[in-house]
Amino acid sequence: MTDAVSTIDVAVFGAGRIGKIHAANLARQPGVRLKYVVDVNREAAAALAAQHGAQVADIDGAIGDASIGATVICSSTDTHADLIVKSAAQNKHVFCEKPVDLTMERARMCAEAVERAGVVCMIGFQRRFDPTFAALKARLDAGEIGTPEMLVVTSRDPGAPPVDYIRRSGGIFKDMLIHDFDICRWILDDEADTLHATGSCLTDPAIADAGDIDSTAVTIRTKRGRLCQINTTRRAAYGYDQRFEVLGSTGMLQAGNIRPTEVTAYSETKVSTDVPEAFFLERYRAAYALEIAHFFDAVTHGKPVRTTVADGLKALELAEAATRSWREGRAVKLGEAA
Amino acid sequence: MTDAVSTIDVAVFGAGRIGKIHAANLARQPGVRLKYVVDVNREAAAALAAQHGAQVADIDGAIGDASIGATVICSSTDTHADLIVKSAAQNKHVFCEKPVDLTMERARMCAEAVERAGVVCMIGFQRRFDPTFAALKARLDAGEIGTPEMLVVTSRDPGAPPVDYIRRSGGIFKDMLIHDFDICRWILDDEADTLHATGSCLTDPAIADAGDIDSTAVTIRTKRGRLCQINTTRRAAYGYDQRFEVLGSTGMLQAGNIRPTEVTAYSETKVSTDVPEAFFLERYRAAYALEIAHFFDAVTHGKPVRTTVADGLKALELAEAATRSWREGRAVKLGEAA
Amino acid sequence: MTDAVSTIDVAVFGAGRIGKIHAANLARQPGVRLKYVVDVNREAAAALAAQHGAQVADIDGAIGDASIGATVICSSTDTHADLIVKSAAQNKHVFCEKPVDLTMERARMCAEAVERAGVVCMIGFQRRFDPTFAALKARLDAGEIGTPEMLVVTSRDPGAPPVDYIRRSGGIFKDMLIHDFDICRWILDDEADTLHATGSCLTDPAIADAGDIDSTAVTIRTKRGRLCQINTTRRAAYGYDQRFEVLGSTGMLQAGNIRPTEVTAYSETKVSTDVPEAFFLERYRAAYALEIAHFFDAVTHGKPVRTTVADGLKALELAEAATRSWREGRAVKLGEAA
Amino acid sequence: MTDAVSTIDVAVFGAGRIGKIHAANLARQPGVRLKYVVDVNREAAAALAAQHGAQVADIDGAIGDASIGATVICSSTDTHADLIVKSAAQNKHVFCEKPVDLTMERARMCAEAVERAGVVCMIGFQRRFDPTFAALKARLDAGEIGTPEMLVVTSRDPGAPPVDYIRRSGGIFKDMLIHDFDICRWILDDEADTLHATGSCLTDPAIADAGDIDSTAVTIRTKRGRLCQINTTRRAAYGYDQRFEVLGSTGMLQAGNIRPTEVTAYSETKVSTDVPEAFFLERYRAAYALEIAHFFDAVTHGKPVRTTVADGLKALELAEAATRSWREGRAVKLGEAA
Incomplete structure (x- = not known):
């Protein structure tokens, strides 16, 4: 070292x-x-x-x-x-x-x-470096559940950013789901063939006024027929919810949320634990440290980075396709003339 | 009594x-x-x-x-x-x-x-009588999580039936997802406006030969803009997987699987519990008993039943829409001329 | 049949x-x-x-x-x-x-x-027939965690019975822990060598007035040096708590509580599930059915029963030893002149 | 700052x-x-x-x-x-x-x-600074479960140290349970009145040859009649197990283990998660950082420390009492002439 x-x-x-x-x-x-x-x-x-x-x-x-x-x-x-x-x-x-x-x-x-x-150009898809997500991916790659078939991504923010931010954000698909699109490509190890996106504005009419939505449901079918469903919201009252699960031909792997503490409380009416870590800075604290270490390790030792600018392009392409699908109310084929 | x-x-x-x-x-x-x-x-x-x-x-x-x-x-x-x-x-x-x-x-x-x-005509949507699902619905109706916004349904069989059965089944949407469509209407308390379905044959080519698929991803958007995603497979290696979760404006409710026993085992490498109840006869044992009791209670006392023939029609309508969406590769609007 | x-x-x-x-x-x-x-x-x-x-x-x-x-x-x-x-x-x-x-x-x-x-004389230690407890025992006997070394039994009632009942009950060790003593012998597969019991009256002074206690802590060391700790209370505010865990030379097995439903609720401050089944009639519903079936099966087919009158005597002997240990404030050796 | x-x-x-x-x-x-x-x-x-x-x-x-x-x-x-x-x-x-x-x-x-x-003299009882343990204690002090009545401490090492170390260690009660005695005093907020300890050598005869044991079962009754049971082993095959639970008059609080990742795997036969963090350096990483920060904060600002030399004395006193109880096979009263 x-x-x-x-x-x-x-x-x-x-x-x-x-x-x-x-x-x-x-x-x-x-x-x-x-x-x-x-x-x-x-x-x-x-x-x-x-x-x-x-x-x-x-x-x-x-x-x-x-x-x-x-x-x-x-x-x-x-x-x-x-x-x-x-x-x-x-x-x-x-x-x-x-x-x-x-x-x-x-x-x-x-x-x-x-x-x-x-x-070297590395894009900050820090989720790939999250210890839970990375461990899941390593086990998937090691064949623990056979071939991946379906992915369900739950990606929910604890609250919407200011409408001003939303207005300049490029829309929910580019701003928020860009991470989930990267997860999809990374976990299913395949490229999207078709994509369908729909959504609603359910939390704050000001978001609709800004031309955006706050709740989305996206489905991606890959070239090899693998399926991915992503559900997101700008406002999960219980906090930042970052889970995914991948069904394989011989089993399933789930990546769960992380809790601030492991206290369990028994009251007269319920058994309760902590809500998940509050937001991305807390939830991905380890991931941020690991991605930076990875970047400098790559730079120093001339090794390839795990999240390249090409990954950034691919995720953006999916975000554009999703935006189009949602706006036009139809499934779109990736690579079709926009 | x-x-x-x-x-x-x-x-x-x-x-x-x-x-x-x-x-x-x-x-x-x-x-x-x-x-x-x-x-x-x-x-x-x-x-x-x-x-x-x-x-x-x-x-x-x-x-x-x-x-x-x-x-x-x-x-x-x-x-x-x-x-x-x-x-x-x-x-x-x-x-x-x-x-x-x-x-x-x-x-x-x-x-x-x-x-x-x-x-009286009651249709056997027994899942509504499952104690876990029914308790969730009661708490939702009591306002525990505010207004329902998104529903994610995971509905997976442990293995595909014989291809002969599949051939006469009307297809996966009518045969298997009919239950999930009923759950969607019941939990979101709203009717579908648009529906998108896609899927693949990933487990057995004979299913494709029979003109069907074994893995599906369905999205429903309701008239009030609520979102539902359903993911299903005919073959989950770990057994019968029957979960759903509903996000509301002030919280979330999840309905989980039931395990045969509450044994947890710690080995040198993992902490493990039972896989879920094997299949529908085990998983919905209580539900079957409760729905029959409900039927005869309704018949005897002239009370309305909870799952009517109208519910059966609505679920079938969604199954038909899903079949069409999948076959034609496009989102469909409910009520459009077929 | x-x-x-x-x-x-x-x-x-x-x-x-x-x-x-x-x-x-x-x-x-x-x-x-x-x-x-x-x-x-x-x-x-x-x-x-x-x-x-x-x-x-x-x-x-x-x-x-x-x-x-x-x-x-x-x-x-x-x-x-x-x-x-x-x-x-x-x-x-x-x-x-x-x-x-x-x-x-x-x-x-x-x-x-x-x-x-x-x-045939069978004593109603129904817990041995509980599906969770019985599965744990079968896995233990199959060698899943090697040799049993330590057992921790948590056995808590949701509330004390009337003091009148307590007065005639023979004391908490004979009335309530008799089941736990049977669990100890059954799981550790060994007889007690020494026993120490202590306790307090913490929930209701009337219990002390009746010459009894409501909270106990018992330790048993078996002839082969295996260790068992039992903790009980007459009043667990969150309900009926029936757990045990056995540490073996190569792992651990835990038997957990059973919940009425598998609903998980996420609010702004906590993630919660149901408290355990309310009391023994609910918690051991399956066990009661299985033990009666076992009895008549034994009677009809001339097979031995799993919980004999000898087991009843042994559990009673432990209850007497515990009572003596508590009263005299000292560890006792089983089989010492009373 | x-x-x-x-x-x-x-x-x-x-x-x-x-x-x-x-x-x-x-x-x-x-x-x-x-x-x-x-x-x-x-x-x-x-x-x-x-x-x-x-x-x-x-x-x-x-x-x-x-x-x-x-x-x-x-x-x-x-x-x-x-x-x-x-x-x-x-x-x-x-x-x-x-x-x-x-x-x-x-x-x-x-x-x-x-x-x-x-x-200032602070003793390194780092467990009090563990975020999970500290959160539990804060909630207990806030009255969330009423008055504490019973404490069950599970404290297990993943493997025994070399026998040479054991020989110089002062015995398991001073070397290993010293932390658990501190937890007992801290959580039950009371001093021990009587103590009973027993144990066995179950993992390696060399430990017995060194005059020590590797498995212990300790019971403490406090002056106010609160009960504590501690179970320990030098060798838990599944890793480092650090849990405790406290029963209060109106509920219960449990402190659970921490897992390296939140991956859950479903295979054909089991649903599994990670075993706990490997050993104390991993498990108490955050606690070590927080206790040092606390020490220097106290030193710099003239504030009292949370774990004083008096706490060190008290824990040692319990360790000595436990050693005596185990050696003499009897319950001992704290403060009795040794």
Whole structure:
């Protein structure tokens, strides 16, 4: 582990919630040094930089510094594509939060830039690194339940974000289900052939006014005939619900929620346990740490990353298909002329 | 309960698996007497009759006997309609296993015959009587989780029936999902607006050769925008899997499987419990007893039944829509010209 | 099963709660006929007799009837010994509720009477017939967890009986833990060497005034050094709690409670399931049916019973030792001069 | 949190398993600096020191350094007393692993030294800081289940340490149950009145040859009549088992094990989950971090610690009473002349 005489210097873009997580995690990697924090909010950038002995920089200053080996992009979605392209042009390895972009066109441009530069580009589908999900996948790959046949994904947020956010989010399929589409491809180990999506606005009429929905039901049939159903809501009163189960030819594997504590209480009328971890920062705490470690391990040792920009494109493609299916009220075939 | 000086005499049609269950259950009802067993297999009829001190009869003999107050129809699906119509014509109350018939036309004919005669006609959607499902429904109706928004139904058989059976079954949607469609209407308390069904043949190519599938993924959107996803398979290696969960505006209710025992075993590598009850006869043992008690209670006291012939028609309508959706690869609107 | 041309006629003593259970269960056995119900409360006897087409009799009339093949003793504890001795003297097989008697002397007299007559005498330790407990025992015997080393028994009633009952009960160890002592011997497959019991009166001072306690902690060390801990209370606010777990050299087996339904509810603050079945009539419903079937199967086919009068004596011996240990505040050795 | 201009310098004694844990955790505390690592094994000391930018020192060098504010004692048990006394004499705050010492006499001497010096002395009963245990305790204190009445502690190691270790360990009650005795006092919020301990050597005869046992069953009755049963083994084949449950007057609270993942697998014969976390380093990872944070918070802000040297004495007293009870085969009264 400590053969590394060299240290990799990193610039983080975005000093918000997820930027703070990644900054703290990468600061803990041996051989990795957080050099710059970049944020349009200079105060936020300064606070995060101070916490880790880093400096504030602007985009060009950070990417233009030849000593920077990698960028970690956690800024708002509309900045992703530019930062990826710029980073690649300067030969920096890139870790970028999902989604790559809200349009396929720009996302493809990113893929090409990364390809051309020959840099590592990892997309932050952190769920693949969740210990429970990863263990399930490893057991599936080891053949424990035979061939996967059906996947049921339950993916529910504890509450809707502000309508302002929703308006700029690209819609629920790109903003929220992008993760679930990645899970589908990853677990069923196959590409979508047809997709049907429907949904409703059930929690807040303001979401409908913004042209979006808050509850969705998606079905994907893969090229090999495997089936996936995804159910989501922006508002699960009991918290953040992140489960999936995969039926195989010889058994089933379920990935359950994680509870803050293992206390069970018996009252006169019920036996109760904790509700699941509150939201993604808590639920995926370990996953965030593991994905960053994976990224720097890949960068340092020239190994491939598990969640590539191609995975980002595929998930986005499914999100676009879902949006179309929902809007047009029909099943769509992947690859059909849009 | 024992005000009844009068006893109701009953004829059972069908001495197979489910006929035996119903015969045993009705024989235990106070004020109910099993008088006739009818089956094309006279030997089976004789054996069942002997067990309960009843007699063997043929259809007309049984229905023609003025002392018979009710018929219990557990014979093969293609006989249901005739027996319902004949029973109604002779003023007998009817309990009939699902489905009413494989065609909407004949099913409607049954509904009319029953209506005309003014007799009770209950369809055997026994799941509504399962103590777990019924308790969930009661708590939902009591407002425990607010308004229902999404329903996920997992309904998996432990193994496919013989292909011969499948060929005559009307297809998986009418044969197997008919129960799940009833659950959907019952739990979401709303009628379907659109439906999308897809599926695959993943377990045995002979099923595809018979023009059917063994794995399905159905989505229903109701008139009020509530969402339901149903996933089914003919072959779950771990047994009979019968769960559903309903998300409401203020919480969630899940109905889980039942285990034969509550033994938990800790080995060096895992902590394990029993797989679920093996199949429907075991899983719904209590439900079968309760539905028959409900039927005779309704008949005796002139009360409405909980699962009417209208419910049978509605479930069949959904099964037809699902078949069409699957065959045509598109979402369908309920009530559209077929 | 129906080779039996002969029918066995039975007299039931005691028309209370448990008498009703046994009467209903034995009435369902093929080849068994409830002929007499005996109770000092003639009205209760008449009601129960009527329900099963039996007659009311007095003790001598019932036992004196040569056609009676077996007696089922569910009357109050102080009548058990007399009824066992009388039944045996008239060559009737005997099923008797626990305990055999409150004194070792009279219990031994019963054992001798039964031995002399060569009749079957089964003691109602119904827990051994509970499907969960029996499955655990079978798996233990099959070597699933190696050699048993430690047993933890949790045995809690939902509420104390009236103090009047407690006063005549022989004390908590004879009245309540007698079942747990039987479980200990059955599961650890060894006899007690030393025993320590302590306890407190924590729920109702009236119990202390009656010279008893309501909460106990018992430890048994067997001849082979296996360990058993039993914890009991008369009052578990959440209901009837009947669990045990056995640690073996290669694993552990736990027997859990049974819930009325498998509904799980998610609210904003907790995930909850049902409390356990309310009390012994519900919790051991299946066990009661199975033990009666076992008794008549043994009687009819000349097979040994699983819970003999010797088991009754052994459990009573432990209850006496526990009482002494608690009263004298010291560990006692089984078999020491009392 | 960062008002602290001052930094507290720390010396860690012991560079073994637990020393490494504490060193890493304290290095993460803001305002805390690991200055010295002391170990008879200089190589181990050097490695640990290097990892955290600290220096190697000997005992007197470390304690004699006026800049050192606190010592963290993780060396072998026989060194604890000396190091506590020396630290206190030099006015250092002390965090010391359990047990304080193997003899009451020397443990009391430590308590006096600490008292005299007026320094903070915290004993490493890390279980009180486990999030599950701490949440249970908080809910108990909040009155959720009324008054505590009974406690059942299951405390099982995955395998016995080398016999050499056992020989020097002070016996199972001082080495292993010391934690459980602390749990008993903490949860039942009362002091022991009488104690009974028994046990066996069931896993390895070499343990008996060393004069010790590997399986114990302890019962404690408190001054207010509350009951506690503890069952332990050195060898649970399925791993590290750390549970307890407390019955209160109006309910029950259970603290369960933690699993590495939340995967559930359904095979043809069983439904299984992970065995518990492997051993104490994994199981109490969070607890170790929280207790060190608590210690430095107390030291920095002059707050009392939750697990004092007095708690260490009390637990040791129970361990001695248990040893005596087991050796003499009798219940003992706490405070009786030894």
